Amino acid sequence: LVAGLVHDGGRVIAARRDADAVAAAAARAGVQGLDEAGLRHGDGAPVLASDAQARVQRYLAATDYTGTATVDGDTVTVHVSRTQSLAVLSLAGLHSTEITGTANAHGVRAVREGP
Numbered sequence: 001l002v003a004g005l006v007h008d009g010g011r012v013i014a015a016r017r018d019a020d021a022v023a024a025a026a027a028r029a030g031v032q033g034l035d036e037a038g039l040r041h042g043d044g045a046p047v048l049a050s051d052a053q054a055r056v057q058r059y060l061a062a063t064d065y066t067g068t069a070t071v072d073g074d075t076v077t078v079h080v081s082r083t084q085s086l087a088v089l090s091l092a093g094l095h096s097t098e099i100t101g102t103a104n105a106h107g108v109r110a111v112r113e114g115p
Helices: 002-031 036-041 049-061
Strands: 066-072 075-085 096-106
Touching: 002 049, 002 066, 002 075, 002 096, 049 066, 049 075
Parallel strands: none
Antiparallel strands: 066 075, 075 096
16 A cells, blocks of 8 residues: 555656646647737737637647636636546555646737837
């Protein structure tokens, strides 16, 4: 049982770190869906929700994760999840665990007028 905790526990910790990294990358992909009209008429970097969500789903399609994206102004938040099998602990009846990750990305205007 201790070997199972060490082996499977290490895999779960690594999977959680991976889930956060995938969520962050998906959020960065989503925040690229900028609202061009909003950029021309405002000071921020507004994100077009439908475009951002589609970009996130395209990114996640290439991974083992499923997830959702929400957009609030210039911020895209992504929640991802997947099931992690437990190799050694399955002998004790624990067959899998849910791995989740969350990250935000903010749209930033790179060019500004004036000093």
